[in-house]
Amino acid sequence: MSMQQDTIYIVIATDNHYAILLAALLKSVEQNHTSGERIEFYIIDNGITSENIAKLKTILNPEAYGLHFCNMKSVLPKDMVLPVDGSALPFVAYMRMFAPYIIPPEAEKVLYLDVDMIVVTDISKLWHTDIGDYMVGCVQDHSQVVSCEWAGIRNYAQLGLSPDTKYFNSGLLHIKTKAWREANIPEQIIRCSEENKEYLSLADQYPLNVVFANKWFELDPRWNCKAILDIKDPYIMHFIDIKPIYKSYNGSKYYQDTFYKYLDMTPWANYSPVSNYIRLWRKVYYKLVKASSKMINKKRG
Template identity: 45%
Template sequence: MTTQKDKIHIALASNNGYVVLLAALIKSIDENHKSDEEIVFYILNDKISSKNQNKVNASVSNSPKIILKWIDAENVFPENVKFPKDNSAFPKTAYLRLFAPYILDIEIKKLLYFDVDMIVKDDVSELWNIDLKGYTMAAVLDVGKTVGCAWGGIPNYKELGLPADAKYFNSGLMIIDCEKWRLENIPQKVFKAMDDHIEHVNYADQYGLNVVFAQNWLEIDPMWNWFANNYHPKPKCIHFLDIKPFFKSYQSDEQFRKEFFKYLDKTPWKGMPLKSDFYRLLHKAMIKFKKKLKVVLP
């Protein structure tokens, strides 16, 4: 009989526009998982259509070690939650990860979180078995590496009393100690950091997370969050930070795009043609418009 110790718990958040990324990521984890644990995916579902949910389910229907649990976004966010009014094009879907530890059974102590714009190339059990060494969270250095990075990082790091060379992580991959996360009330702290310094918020909750965890997080192997704009022959996980690989205007490494479609073609989206930029640009414009509208008409 399988126990909680025999299971790997993974949270993913997606909306309908990025469901193909979700499907490819799940398939990549499934294909490369060689050890005996079951993998439980908690899919934080921001209005993914029933048709697309069925397609994702079909992608792993023959995988005995994969369990998919669909959880509607409205059941993840606390009642009357107030989102920071930043000026980014990040949708509210991005904030679902902050609340993922709250929807798990209390006996589940650890959680992996992946952004859906990733492909996993190695056995996820290796990541799962990393010792957090007492930290609440582990992650990989971001492209800019430090809080003092001129085009990223934490723009007001001096005001916050941080040294310029303090390390800055990418929040697309996190190993989370669920107990500590809940005890420390991380979502409230992240939103407060964003609200208090809203003029400096550059990458939505990644800003808030780096403020809250400044100089207090575990750095792990960069191969577990390797950015697609920089080729490497053996990354453990590829992160498509920029334009996603199913768009015609994709600009990152072409070999990594082939890796994405290798897994997508093992799902009901096999043979999907590349999309034009119209949807991508319209989607971003609509998000920014809705945020500005909420500022004017709260």
């Protein structure tokens, strides 16, 4: 198959709060994609308003890009209950594990991108990266190893892992879809989360690192550069902490300016950073949703 005929599949998960981030991410992929493949975006959507969906649909040239919205409830298997961790990360963060299930079944691979990313090179370079016999390719996290005190896998020793086992950031995944589905990775992730409930951290980044310990392909670190670290020459900028839409943003100014460069090419042009109170309110909201879900799960149990 020639490069021109290949189709790149990208999955992103978000709720309405971060529709604005999705806008800038979509535009950044389009602006830097020069190698001619069609790109199909599949958005796992947890409540994006119809007004925002309409705006998002105006961003890409439909002749070269597809934009599909998949309601989170329809993606989540009926009998599956998402784990509840103590973080303020939204439930939709867990949905990356379903990326191989919502794209056409004949697609051999898929890229999962966190919504708080900006792509500044041609995404086809990542798409055409050979990850060998591995099921998943990722970038090592800046916490580096499972024994890191502020991230990592706190019970790594009980799980039989060496303290220097490399630990990856789950914001970017290059997945071989058939192998992922055959291994039923979502079931493995949920089971791992249940068995290690008290150690869960950073949503599904913990179980993903347990399930794939020593079994992931290490991608070029430039594919997942944290804004707080201000890494030079990034391929993908990742706003893991305070997003660039808030006045309290504390990452690289260059990364923030790049975000607004792409945002200004969308219906959200001329947006100004908003108060930190809005950010804190969202965190409280996500925690309340998780707390109520915990109660419902207990009643079911």
